[in-house]
Amino acid sequence: MGPLAGLRVLDLSSVLMGPYATQILGDYGAEVIKVEAPAGDLVREITPARTPGMGAMYLNTNRSKESIVLNLKKEEGRAAVLRMVAQSDVVVTNVRPRKMDRLGLSWDVLQQTNPKVIYAALVGFDQQGPYAGRPAYDDLIQGGACIPYLFQKAGQKPAYVPAAICDRIVGMSAVNAILAAVIERDRSGQGQKVEVPMYETMLAMILADHLGGLTFVPPLDQGGYRRHLSPDRKPYETQDGYVCALIYNDGHWERFFRELGRPEMPKADPRYATFAARMAHIDEVYAELGELMKTRTTAEWMDLFDRADVPALPMHSFASALEDPHLAAVGFFEEVDHPTEGRIRQMAVPASFSRTPARPERPAPAMGANGASILDRMGFTGEEVAALVQTGAVTLPEKG
Structure with a gap:
């Protein structure tokens, strides 16, 4: 019963940025339904893994969710997801807007389906600019946000931060924007579209430190915070x-x-x-x-x-962080039994709440594992589910 209990989130995102945002919402108690294409989320295949489709990065980005496999390219799959939109509070996607339009799942369609829904589009670039239609990945956005240039200014070769820092930061920024829209919706009774662009979000964060003298017109210098750029600022x-x-x-x-x-x-x-x-x-x-x-x-x-x-x-290594006495005292790392992966280690929700504790009770799901229960909860009859399976619009796991 976390602080977002009662909030239903339909997660149409994949890879890292969107799923990380929806994992946070799920950790905070929201009901998160992950809608996957028949091929599944690509991150499932990133190893190491004990079983195919359940890689470590997937497990660490998709807990606190349920999974259903829907083919949104089929009209029956599209109709099914719109029935789910009608019963959801928030829809999250990081699919490029043009593709969402081709699927018949644009903001206009979703708004007509559910006027109170919050439609959160996590995009690469502000959709009003010439980069609007471009694909965006973490490496590209790091470059555009001056991160490799920071290494160069510090006397090193240009480099990427060796982590999906843009995906994670923009995912957290999306959570802020989504919850702001939910609060406003509770006052006005109306939903709205929220766009969170990777490029502008990351540039705003980096330049808050490094715009420096370029803040002023005319410039006082060429930017950069000296302490951060000192070549000996390191462990x-x-x-x-x-x-x-x-x-x-x-x-x-x-x-x-x-x-x-x-x-x-x-x-x-x-x-x-x-x-x-x-x-x-x-x-x-x-x-x-x-x-x-x-x-x-x-x-x-x-x-x-x-x-x-x-x-x-x-300075910790990955392994030594597991032995940190502070983290041990607060129970940050916990060993749990996963229904398909056996014993795994998971990290706690960093934020704490005095009355409504946020605790990840639902492990990252196998592909489509919750499809039948989700459809039942959404009011689909047995005959309707059978028809969806027959057309290939939905794929349910085989009964073992």
């Missing part, structure tokens, strides 16, 4: 590993040097005396700190940072 190498620390404000530096036995340092070296001075000499400050960090072990530095009340964490 500090220690004698036996790496530690991530941010000695940031005046108090941090005073306590840090005091614990080092050099309390005079901030005043003795004007580069360290004030925030402005450190920013002006940030490359030198970070480079000198990097050399100093090599003189002790990670544990020794963590102990010093704790005493100095300086923000710090050891």
